[in-house]
Amino acid sequence: MTQAELRLCSLLLQEHFGEIVEKVGNSLLRTGPRPLRLLVGDTGLLLDQVKKALCVLIQHNLVRYEVQPRGSVEYEARSERILRILRYPRYIYTAKTLYGDPGELLVEELLLHGHLSMSCAVARVADRLTETMEDGKTMDYTEVSSTFVRLADTHFIQRCPMVPESPQSTGAVSPPAPSLAIAERDMYVVPRLSLVGKGKRRHLCDEEEEGEHRAKRQKQEGGSSETPLDDGIYWQVNLERFHQHFRDQALVSAVASRMDQTSSEVVRTMLRMSEVTTASVASHTQPLSSNEIFRSLPAGYNIGKQVLDQYLALLADDPLEFVGKSGDSGGGTYTVTSRAPPRPFPYPSLIRLLLHRFGSRCARIFRLLLRKKHLEQKQVEDFAMIPAKEAKDMLYRMLSENLVSLQEIPKTPDHAPSRTFYLYTVNVTAAARMLLHRCYKSVANLMERRHHEMRENKRLLEKSQRVEAILASMQATGAEVAQLREIEEMITGPERQQLETLKRNVNKIDASENQVDETIFVLESFIESTMRRL
Numbered sequence: 001m002t003q004a005e006l007r008l009c010s011l012l013l014q015e016h017f018g019e020i021v022e023k024v025g026n027s028l029l030r031t032g033p034r035p036l037r038l039l040v041g042d043t044g045l046l047l048d049q050v051k052k053a054l055c056v057l058i059q060h061n062l063v064r065y066e067v068q069p070r071g072s073v074e075y076e077a078r079s080e081r082i083l084r085i086l087r088y089p090r091y092i093y094t095a096k097t098l099y100g101d102p103g104e105l106l107v108e109e110l111l112l113h114g115h116l117s118m119s120c121a122v123a124r125v126a127d128r129l130t131e132t133m134e135d136g137k138t139m140d141y142t143e144v145s146s147t148f149v150r151l152a153d154t155h156f157i158q159r160c161p162m163v164p165e166s167p168q169s170t171g172a173v174s175p176p177a178p179s180l181a182i183a184e185r186d187m188y189v190v191p192r193l194s195l196v197g198k199g200k201r202r203h204l205c206d207e208e209e210e211g212e213h214r215a216k217r218q219k220q221e222g223g224s225s226e227t228p229l230d231d232g233i234y235w236q237v238n239l240e241r242f243h244q245h246f247r248d249q250a251l252v253s254a255v256a257s258r259m260d261q262t263s264s265e266v267v268r269t270m271l272r273m274s275e276v277t278t279a280s281v282a283s284h285t286q287p288l289s290s291n292e293i294f295r296s297l298p299a300g301y302n303i304g305k306q307v308l309d310q311y312l313a314l315l316a317d318d319p320l321e322f323v324g325k326s327g328d329s330g331g332g333t334y335t336v337t338s339r340a341p342p343r344p345f346p347y348p349s350l351i352r353l354l355l356h357r358f359g360s361r362c363a364r365i366f367r368l369l370l371r372k373k374h375l376e377q378k379q380v381e382d383f384a385m386i387p388a389k390e391a392k393d394m395l396y397r398m399l400s401e402n403l404v405s406l407q408e409i410p411k412t413p414d415h416a417p418s419r420t421f422y423l424y425t426v427n428v429t430a431a432a433r434m435l436l437h438r439c440y441k442s443v444a445n446l447m448e449r450r451h452h453e454m455r456e457n458k459r460l461l462e463k464s465q466r467v468e469a470i471l472a473s474m475q476a477t478g479a480e481v482a483q484l485r486e487i488e489e490m491i492t493g494p495e496r497q498q499l500e501t502l503k504r505n506v507n508k509i510d511a512s513e514n515q516v517d518e519t520i521f522v523l524e525s526f527i528e529s530t531m532r533r534l
Helices: 003-017 019-031 036-043 047-059 079-113 118-132 141-153 204-221 239-258 261-273 290-296 305-317 347-357 360-372 377-384 388-400 428-456 458-476 481-488 493-533
Strands: 063-067 073-077 157-159 234-237 323-327 333-336 405-410 420-425
Touching: 003 019, 003 047, 003 079, 003 428, 019 036, 019 047, 019 073, 019 079, 036 047, 036 073, 047 063, 079 118, 079 141, 079 157, 079 234, 079 239, 079 493, 118 141, 141 157, 239 261, 239 493, 261 290, 261 305, 261 333, 290 305, 290 333, 305 323, 305 333, 347 360, 347 428, 347 493, 360 377, 360 388, 377 388, 377 420, 428 458, 428 493, 458 481, 458 493
Parallel strands: none
Antiparallel strands: 063 073, 157 234, 323 333, 405 420
């Protein structure tokens, strides 16, 4: 794990979970798997604090545990899963795009709590949607639960592993930690629940009183309240399914830019037909016949069967191999063979980096090496039409940044320099790793800049929050317009302008984080697919 990744993981843990959880997670990231005793000694925290921090991290799937042969339990941080916190806004936005407001809030609640039962998630989302609706309108549980079922059917959410049921034996010794498991066929099975009810509104003035009454009532009943039917069945967000959707969208966009909109719609239809039946790590989708694809095309695309066959043949013959032909039955069977990003996917990001850091001439040399594969320095000068001194300087600068590599091909066994060819080439995987490392550093710098902006304006933000709270309470009690205007004037003009500037800067930083994360996703997917091919 690089220092850039470690720094970014620490910042994400601190921002989302606080200092104690960050200290425990950072210790696990630096030292690797450790038992509880060593973890307490390394962090300097109390035993109870470390236990609670581990509970939070396990709840959010950021730490895994394993029982060792000698009976001790070791905890290990999942760095790749911690880095996914950066992508949470994109998951939520995708759910909103596909399933509307109920889907957005369901995914948000599951990400916020790590995992939840279906009944609890539906109730929370119905309450939140009711809060945003007009007076007199409420959100019905059935509408939210139907969206929950659709998310499970399309594998965007999945059931959490459970403790397997085993026959009770009196002499058996219970393990120090339970082993969780779930059958693949049960991962997306939704329990049959008849969730009846409507979302409730919370009244600001009654929140504290209602919480106290509820706590007293539960204590008096002594746990005699009715247990939900799905008690013990918890759900979590399937991040790999979202990644599969992102790759599919990128693939459809690549086909549209290379060919036309109809070709991209054909590929989109094939991906939609096999989105559930094909594993996210599979190199290609399930074979689909031309007749099946024709029947599944959207109603708006009035193209004939013969035209569809021509499009499929063009896609199969393309050098990037977006679509492959696997048989001739049913009018021909086809698969989408580029579920992993095609090789040119990281090229635009690398070329943008070269343009920004080294200028257009370096980018020209880089594109030339990508096209020609191997070139000597003299050939680079001739093909790129750049003077020898400049070409040599640019090649060495890119070589020092690991953007290009030098390959020696000796004519004789003694490797004499005078009898050796020196060829420049581009190791795309190494260059992608370098750019990924820079992206991690960029996101960490953006997060620290945002924290600095918030610290610098902490007093003003607290004042703004107090004024907004006073305004909300006065509006709830029906205050006059003059009184509300008087409260608003507590924030002066320059302060209001400073708040607007802060809001604008923070929005820019957030947008930059999301843009860098898109590049991170492309690079990670490319590196992962490249390693899988080896």
